[in-house]
């Protein structure tokens with residue numbers, strides 16, 4: 001843990017300090033590729049963490065420097081430019097952020113370091129009959145007595161779980177009380193994935209990939225001390241975890257891997273390459289696309305300030321929805337620029353292949369982390385103050401709720 005609070009350092013001094021530290025500890029030719037030894041990765045992440053560069057906005061007690069977002073950006077820009085892995089975990093490591101924000105001191109002591117040095121977590125929220133309506137989860141958690149608060153026996157089924165293979169922890173939503181209304185009987189656990197009773201089955205996608213999994217959990221165990229937040233208080237924890245997920249998606253973290261960002265927006269470059277920049281109608285569409293991105297960036301700043309102050313923010317939904325619209329819209333403009341050539345695919349037709357990839361990937365943002373329709377519901381109810389959607393089962397004991 002960092003002992004000193006260096007929050008007053010100027011941006012220039014901070015950049016010089018970090019570059020000097022990297023010169024001493026980092027090889028700019030180094031890459032973290034698939035297959036890089038886990039221990040080696042963990043040891044590097046540990047050094048970065050102890051130097052205070054992994055989670056700079058967190059408190060010194062928990063590996064941070066209490067930096068503001070501008071100072072964090074200075075660090076992020078340098079780490080990104082020098083291709084250092086393990087950067088900005090206070091933004092991108094959902095599991096660790098959730099534990100930091102809402103976990104007990106005991107849980108932070110037990111797990112934070114592990115979670116920040118390579119133990120990755122997956123999200124065990126969705127179930128076959130509980131996706132948009134996560135408050136309807138039916139995975140059950142039954143308490144049994146034992147030392148240190150006892151443990152819970154978990155039985156149920158989860159679906160669409162990304163990155164489950166190799167995950168150390170699952171951020172698990174399970175029902176601990178069936179006699180109260182649906183939102184009030186859920187608990188949020190950090191569930192150890194590597195144990196008997198956890199069966200991870202990949203779902204084969206039409207693309208040939210299998211990013212998702214179905215998880216069958218049969219009497220697996222989680223210590224009571226791994227509860228995040230309060231027993232039966234999982235709904236509140238979930239709201240914060242989802243807000244962070246939406247923040248990441250709202251910032252456009254779903255961009256094509258390896259896409260190089262230049263000062264000229266990629267769509268403009270595409271239009272230039274294909275000799276379409278003279279087209280007045282297209283220019284208007286390009287200007288609108290760029291304006292949407294700028295507007296969304298400003299909105300995300302507003303959301304971030306709110307989440308830092310209040311722990312949660314409904315404005316995240318606006319950002320996530322906007323990014324979904326932006327990605328679908330930009331893919332349409334790209335198709336228009338390419339014309340009939342957009343039907344080609346493969347390595348000989350890079351622009352078309354990228355456009356096809358972006359069109360398909362846009363659906364990830366409009367479904368994962370809560371669909372566009374659900375974001376619209378949240379915006380209408382929590383931001384615009386419109387009447388709540390009718391929910392007949394909202395106040396009845398969950399045991400009496402009918403399920404198909």
Ligand SMILES: Cc1cc2nc3c(=O)[nH]c(=O)nc-3n(C[C@H](O)[C@H](O)[C@H](O)COP(=O)(O)OP(=O)(O)OC[C@H]3O[C@@H](n4cnc5c(N)ncnc54)[C@H](O)[C@@H]3O)c2cc1C
Pocket residue numbers: 122123124125126127128130131132133159160161162163363364365367368369370371372373374377389
């Ligand atoms: C790329 C990706 C990654 C994902 N990763 C994970 C993961 O790691 N862990 C995890 O737990 N889940 C994950 N999911 C699942 C995702 O969270 C769910 O797919 C999503 O919440 C929708 O739930 P559902 O698929 O059950 O659809 P349903 O809830 O059945 O919804 C079907 C349709 O009805 C609409 N709808 C439902 N209720 C309402 C309503 N009240 N008002 C208006 N429209 C409504 C929805 O918008 C949708 O169009 C992932 C999904 C994707 C696409």
